Amino acid sequence: MSSNVQGDLASVIADAVKSSVGVTFNSIFGEPPVSVASEGPTESCARVASVISFFGTSPWALTLVLPEETAVKMALKFTGFEVPFDCADMGDVVGELTNVLAGEVVAQLNRRSIQSQMSLPMVARGNDVELLKPTGAPASHLGYQSAQGHFWFEICTASTVQRLCRKPGTAA
Amino acid sequence: MQNLIKGQAMVTLKALVVDDSGVMRKMVMKGLTESKLVNFEFIEAVDGQDALTKFDPKEIDIGFVDWNMPNMTGVEFVREIRNLYGGGVGSVPLVMVTSEKTMGKIQEALDEAGADAFICKPFTIEELQTKLKKTVERAGILRLRKDAAEKKKQQPSGGLLAGLFG
Numbered sequence: 001m002s003s004n005v006q007g008d009l010a011s012v013i014a015d016a017v018k019s020s021v022g023v024t025f026n027s028i029f030g031e032p033p034v035s036v037a038s039e040g041p042t043e044s045c046a047r048v049a050s051v052i053s054f055f056g057t058s059p060w061a062l063t064l065v066l067p068e069e070t071a072v073k074m075a076l077k078f079t080g081f082e083v084p085f086d087c088a089d090m091g092d093v094v095g096e097l098t099n100v101l102a103g104e105v106v107a108q109l110n111r112r113s114i115q116s117q118m119s120l121p122m123v124a125r126g127n128d129v130e131l132l133k134p135t136g137a138p139a140s141h142l143g144y145q146s147a148q149g150h151f152w153f154e155i156c157t158a159s160t161v162q163r164l165c166r167k168p169g170t171a172a
Numbered sequence: 173m174q175n176l177i178k179g180q181a182m183v184t185l186k187a188l189v190v191d192d193s194g195v196m197r198k199m200v201m202k203g204l205t206e207s208k209l210v211n212f213e214f215i216e217a218v219d220g221q222d223a224l225t226k227f228d229p230k231e232i233d234i235g236f237v238d239w240n241m242p243n244m245t246g247v248e249f250v251r252e253i254r255n256l257y258g259g260g261v262g263s264v265p266l267v268m269v270t271s272e273k274t275m276g277k278i279q280e281a282l283d284e285a286g287a288d289a290f291i292c293k294p295f296t297i298e299e300l301q302t303k304l305k306k307t308v309e310r311a312g313i314l315r316l317r318k319d320a321a322e323k324k325k326q327q328p329s330g331g332l333l334a335g336l337f338g
Contacts, residue, residue: 081198096293
């Protein structure tokens with residue numbers, strides 16, 4: 001896949017994610033979040049990150065990152081019951097939130113003739129958690145502010161030969 | 173709570189809730205309870221394989237099944253149940269509750285695998301009430317029939333001895 005096509009695909013994916021964030025968050029939280037320009041996190045804090053990989057026309061990955069305060073407030077609004085940041089249920093909540101969003105992204109890409117299948121979510125929690133991306137893979141950062149607090153997405157696209165994950169038993 | 177099946181006492185349905193996320197299982201159970209369609213009694217399963225071991229068509233009245241799960245997906249579970257016990261109007265209704273929402277996936281679940289209804293996450297109580305009314309109603313009728321058949325089985329048979337002591 002040429003870098004131009006790859007670049008176009010990355011922008012189509014980013015558009016689908018932005019649109020899906022509006023639709024999904026509006027339906028769960030009652031209002032869409034506001035997009036904020038930021039280069040990424042500046043302060044060190046406890047976070048929870050959920051990653052979903054997509055396979056199909058091109059492999060790519062979406063990571064949702066929630067600082068502790070946002071995660072707790074979103075979990076309460078999403079589930080209707082309190083979920084402490086350190087409990088196992090928090091992983092489930094953020095994984096499910098990403099899963100619901102990913103379903104909408106897949107549907108939107110499908111309407112644009114881009115076939116995608118999503119993986120199960122993988123969740124990590126800790127201080128300053130970040131997704132490691134393949135060197136040189138196009139990546140973008142989408143920051144948002146909502147009534148529950150600020151949060152952001154990392155989108156990482158890669159060509160089919162550039163794989164987002166290392167195959168077991170091969171060199172990194 | 174409304175009575176979905178006219179002329180009958182309130183039915184309690186035994187619902188199998190299949191999702192690898194414990195939180196999502198809680199949310200589905202909470203939503204169904206709050207929908208007040210009928211009384212529900214819940215049995216939980218963590219994936220398709222776990223659900224297969226817990227599925228007894230005499231016991232379970234309705235199933236709510238997530239799609240994306242490890243070990244055995246929801247749609248594989250539905251296919252397996254329909255292969256084992258058959259489909260059609262007399263079969264236990266199975267409802268997909270999933271974040272998948274493309275037409276292809278909906279068709280695969282309903283037309284090919286044999287699911288009876290499709291609920292997209294996130295759902296509201298109102299959506300559960302409207303989209304599940306008929307399916308829950310069918311599950312209720314099947315439960316009443318199962319109970320009646322069971323009662324009949326337990327009654328003494330109307331044979332020669334019944335005539336003698338009748």
